[in-house]
Amino acid sequence: MRFRGKIVDVACLNHFTRVVTTISKLTKTCVLRLNPDKLFFVLSGKVANGGVGMWCELSQANFFDEYQMEGFNPENNEICLEVAPENLSRALKTVQNAKSVKVKLTKKHCPCLTVSAELPTMSSISRVVTHDVPVDVIPTRLWHELKEPSMPDFDVSIYLPPLKTIKNVVDRMKNLSNFLVIEANMNGKMNLKIETDLVSVSTHFRDLGNPPSGDGASQDGSPTRDPHSMAEVRVDIRKLQQFLVGQQVNPSKSMCNIVHQSVVHLILLHEDVSLQYFIPSVA
Template sequence: MKFRIKTNDPGCIEYFSGIVQMMAGLAKNVILRLNKGQFSFAIKERIVFGGITAWCDVEHAVLFPERICEGISPDQDEIFLEVIIDHLLHCIRSNAQSAAGHNSLYNTTSSSNSGMNKSRIGSNSITGMVNTFDQSTCRLLGLKIKLVRRKTPCLAIELEQSSVTGRPRSVWHFIPVQVVPPRLWDEFIEPTDPEFDVSIFFPPVKTLRPFVDRMKRFAKFVVSVILIYGIFVSVFDMYPHDVCVCF
């Protein structure tokens, strides 16, 4: 199995990190479905009540000009990986923010090819080395993600940054992942969409979110009702009373 994607566009890196941040807000563990055309995130929680099922597809050609993906065999030319999405977000966000000057001190478990002030530290999930020198003048030049095998399968995250010496340097992160066997692939394939009779445009998320965040302290579920004359109603069941919010 081989997988590698690379981009040198800071705008694409920021857009990709925004997608990762969105998925990190939905679940802890995410399935990455990798093939020659797409980089997909799949969430499928197995709980009795509630739970989240979501898919997000990212076209390789849009964000990553350089891409390689080879599956187990020509007939199974895909790779399914289970990853803790917060680790991926931390690796991308911490370096992107420090490169933009938001963090004056880089303090995460990673490895750098710069020879300044290296010290080895340990971590349960991300292994490597750390470079703790001021990065306020650095900027992010590129992002590379590839599948490697150390003691366990890992996603190697390489971020290329500028430095005060004028020579670019690479900061590495290694995130352990679990390879999903082919017999379980059907559980994480996006289902086909049914034929819809009605399309509904919801109110802006910025308008809905404050009400939902407040009501989730009192109710576990919300019932959404769309009235024929253009009213969106959210009903929160808080025994012995119900709270209705209309938009």
């Protein structure tokens, strides 16, 4: 079992660091899943039991100049590591001006992702900084829990307004309530609402557009939902705020799928990164 990657391009290093930093804001621990073509950051939260779920997918060729890995065996050519993304983020942030950065799976006092950076220097003597990020190797018998989550059979799919705008709204609402209702329809409308015994506040968005796949029709083409009908989910406002605060992916598209009174499925798409985040409803 081996893994070694090298990043030379500064823009790729900065982008990779932003992705890892985003993940670190969403969870204290997650699984880094490696295969020959892609990297995945996975949080297989039990959404049905109130936990959040996350699936972040990166194409290694868009980040690494060199990338080599060998899994447990040819039939399972993957490596799954439990890692604290904050530790990896911290290591990457300290080497942003490096001439090159190598990330390697090593065995020291425990399994580690070793981040080695060659830093620029005024002399002919190279200067190398090394960080060891402890990881746990996940045995193959547990890999079945790390599969990509299936796309929920949603009632509404809608494009999101600018995430910064949503963040500003949620930041204000969190001072009034611990819970927030997200509702939307297939006519491009979305509302964010809080209701307590003392106050009722709502923010309305219009003309957001709906992704083509969410056309409100069943597979045989027959309409299944009134486009003006609202689907809603009541969520823990802190979990939504956590998602918004940590976002550094700068997506080209951001979408929201709603399973009525069940789960909200947030999707951020960049040309070389996709991030899915699941927040369950609360009673």
